[in-house]
Amino acid sequence: MSTTLKRLAIGAVTSALLLGGLAGCGGNPSSNSSNSFNTLEQIQAAGTVKIGVFFDKAPFGSQDSTGTFVGYDIVYGERIGQDLGVEVEWVPVEAASRVAFLETGKVDIILANFTVTAERAEKVDFLNPYLKVSLGVVSPESGVITDISQLSGKDVIVVKGTTAETYLEANNPEIKLTKFEQYTEATSALLDGRGAAWVTDNTEALAWSLQNPGFTTGITTLGPQDTIAGAVTKGNTTLLKWLNDELVTLGTENFFHKDFDLTLKPVYGDAVSPDDLVVEGGKV
Amino acid sequence: MPPSGLDVLFQGTNFLRLLGGLWVAARIALISMALSVLLGVPVGVLMTSRNRVIKAVTRVYLEFVRIMPQLVLLFVFYFYVTMILRVNLSGETSAIIIFTVWGTAELADLVRGAITSIPAHQYETGYALGLTPLQVQMHIVLPQSIRRLIPAAVNLVTRMIKTTSLVVLIGVVEVLKVAQQIIDFNRFTYPTASIWVYAVVFALYFITCYPISLLAKGLEKKWALSSQPSH
Numbered sequence: 001m002s003t004t005l006k007r008l009a010i011g012a013v014t015s016a017l018l019l020g021g022l023a024g025c026g027g028n029p030s031s032n033s034s035n036s037f038n039t040l041e042q043i044q045a046a047g048t049v050k051i052g053v054f055f056d057k058a059p060f061g062s063q064d065s066t067g068t069f070v071g072y073d074i075v076y077g078e079r080i081g082q083d084l085g086v087e088v089e090w091v092p093v094e095a096a097s098r099v100a101f102l103e104t105g106k107v108d109i110i111l112a113n114f115t116v117t118a119e120r121a122e123k124v125d126f127l128n129p130y131l132k133v134s135l136g137v138v139s140p141e142s143g144v145i146t147d148i149s150q151l152s153g154k155d156v157i158v159v160k161g162t163t164a165e166t167y168l169e170a171n172n173p174e175i176k177l178t179k180f181e182q183y184t185e186a187t188s189a190l191l192d193g194r195g196a197a198w199v200t201d202n203t204e205a206l207a208w209s210l211q212n213p214g215f216t217t218g219i220t221t222l223g224p225q226d227t228i229a230g231a232v233t234k235g236n237t238t239l240l241k242w243l244n245d246e247l248v249t250l251g252t253e254n255f256f257h258k259d260f261d262l263t264l265k266p267v268y269g270d271a272v273s274p275d276d277l278v279v280e281g282g283k284v
Numbered sequence: 285m286p287p288s289g290l291d292v293l294f295q296g297t298n299f300l301r302l303l304g305g306l307w308v309a310a311r312i313a314l315i316s317m318a319l320s321v322l323l324g325v326p327v328g329v330l331m332t333s334r335n336r337v338i339k340a341v342t343r344v345y346l347e348f349v350r351i352m353p354q355l356v357l358l359f360v361f362y363f364y365v366t367m368i369l370r371v372n373l374s375g376e377t378s379a380i381i382i383f384t385v386w387g388t389a390e391l392a393d394l395v396r397g398a399i400t401s402i403p404a405h406q407y408e409t410g411y412a413l414g415l416t417p418l419q420v421q422m423h424i425v426l427p428q429s430i431r432r433l434i435p436a437a438v439n440l441v442t443r444m445i446k447t448t449s450l451v452v453l454i455g456v457v458e459v460l461k462v463a464q465q466i467i468d469f470n471r472f473t474y475p476t477a478s479i480w481v482y483a484v485v486f487a488l489y490f491i492t493c494y495p496i497s498l499l500a501k502g503l504e505k506k507w508a509l510s511s512q513p514s515h
Contacts, residue, residue, distance in 0.1 A: 036367060055457070056465040063465055065296025097359070097453050104363045106455070211472050267472065 036105040037233035040084075040242050043108055049086050051077045052093040052107035059267045060113045072263040073111040076130060076230075079255065080109070083246060099123050102233045109243070110231045125234050127243045128282025129227035130256055135164050136205030137219035138190065139197040146218040151175050157195035159186050164199040167223040190215070202276070206268040220272050227284060244282055251281025289477035292470050293484060302466070305459035306488050309448040312379050312458070317441050319380070320387030325430075327388055328395020329421065342392070349389040355450050357382045362454040375456040383444060394436045398429035431507045438500035442493045459488060 043049050053073050054061035061073040069090050081088035091107050098114060101107045102124045115133075116126050139145040152174045158165045160179045168175055178195050180186040187208060190198045198205070202220050209215045232239050250256065256278040264277065293299050331342045349357070362378040373381070402425050410420035449460040457465075463485045467478045 056461070056468045058469050058471070062469050064469065065292075065298050065466075067297060067301050091455055092452070092457055093455065094453050097363075097455075100359065100363045101455075104367045106363065207472060 036103070037236045037239075038105065038108055039236065040238035043239065044084060044086060047086050048089050049081055049084055049109065050089045050091050050107040051080070052091045052098065052101045052110040052112055053077060054095075054112045055090075055092040057113055059263050061111070070263070072131070072259055073113065075259045075263060076256075077109070077111050079250070080243070080246065083249075084242075098231075102231060105233055108232065108236075108239065113228055114231055116227045116229050120231075123234060124231040125236065125240050127230040127232070127240065128247050129229040129279045129284060130247065130282070131228040131277060132225050132279055132284055133228060133277070134202055134225045135167060135199055135219075135222040136202030136217045137197050137199050137222060138205045138209050138215055139218050140190075140193070141214055141216055143196060144216055144218045145197045148172060148219065148222060151197060154196040155194065157186050157189050157198040159183055159200060162200065163223070164201075168199060171223070187212075202272070203268070206272050210267070210269040217272070220276050225284075227279065247282035251283075254280060256280055289474050289480035292466060292474050292477040292481065298466055301462050302459055302484065302488065305457060305462035306492065308376070308456065309445055309458040309460075310492055312376060312383060312448050312451065312456075313441065313444040316380050316383035316387050317444055319384040320391045320440075321437075323384070323388040324391030325395055325426070327392035328399065329426075331392055331396040332399050346389045346393055349386050354382065354386060354447055355453065357386070358450060358454055375451065375454040378454060379448070379451045379456055383447075387440065387444060390440055391433075391437060394433045394440070395429060398433040399425055401432060402428055431504070434500050434504050434507075438496055441496055445493060446489065459485060 038046065053069065053071075055063050055069065057071075059071050061069070061071045064070050074090075077088055077090070091101065093101055093107070093110065093112055095112075098110050098112055099120060102110055110124070113131075114120075114126075116129065120126070137145050137148070137151075145151060151172070153176070155176050155178050156168065157178050157180065158168065160181055165177065165179065168177060178189065180189060183200075183204075186198055186200070189195060191212070197218075199222070200208075202217070202222075205217045206220065209217045230243065232243065257274050257280070260274040260278050265274075268277075293302070327342065330338055331346075333339060358379060361382050362373070362375060366373050366378065406424055406428070407420055410424045411417075415423065448458050451458060452461040463481045467481050470477045
């Protein structure tokens, strides 16, 4: 009897806790969101803007050997701070925590190679884009692939679970795919000549072919194009509007082309035209 | 000679940054463990209580903390609990609080186990000598229990040091993340850096955890000799 009672008691307390927790989770973010962010005026009054960036994703957001933040997103963030007339406080974020940092107002802006998706747009407000990515095709210089039709009936290397795999299976069923778990396996296979080409994100393709003589990225843009944009807390309209206006201003001076030359070109080389990647003025 | 991955460690302030990251991890783990010991011993004594309410509450607390992954606790606490309570806590403070909540639960359960392992005749002898229940706890039961839980408690400290690698999710950068960041930054120029950097991280964790193990071994030996002269 006493054990039954004990179990009942434990069960009751646990469910009460769980229910309380669920109610808390369900109710609060929405009711608090109206004041969980800093408006443009508040940021300028405080004199600091908190920008969430990657610190381990070179060449977009990284830290150099002295710990200084560097990269494409950082150059953009520094300019935002300068034009807002405030100091920038960099907050290191992980891919999985980007949305939470914005939802709870722990950062004002996220500039962390944030791909725009419909699902994310329900939780955060995206700015207009500043970068676009698609797929790239790496092939040996002895048999450069410049058009997807050249791959018909040939073995093509892809990494499992990537956009490249899903795109080719859906759109080019005539291509035979050789799939690998890891990027390093895919690149070794390509070096061994176990495929006519390797299809991957165009940024990765360009960076890799530049480091590996004898290979080139014959196709730099293939398949669906994703855009990458900064984001602010949902509902922070003053900051959103200021940042989108800022993008237009930056567009008039070709700011992102200069950013590309400074941060991405050393990694991607001349193989890619900046117009294949950067977006000026927030318009694709 | 091709560039060795080892060179990466000595570029700029990379090695100092790794040590800085280690200090962050050790600081979080040691402060949390100190607080866990302070709180865990009384909570552990409470856990041996026969009172049903106390038993149920401590049981739910322990099970809750054990079942929830530390990652979830850190995430929910840092982002949402602070938002609901409208307090602004740094990532590191949040990490110390969650690690203390976790450490207290685990340590209290160790204390409970150690206390219940003390044979009944120890209590009976104490009462026969005219000691009060509190005196029996303080002078007979706890000293013997604490000795018994040293190995498991040390295991908990080292587990805590290693679990600090989760705190990067709430914006705290510790040694493992510094290492991964250095590897990523050099992945095109030093593709083989990872093995070297990870080897150094392994060494750093080892030189942090090993002295703790040695200390525990020393304590066990010392107390074992001084407290059981009659055997």
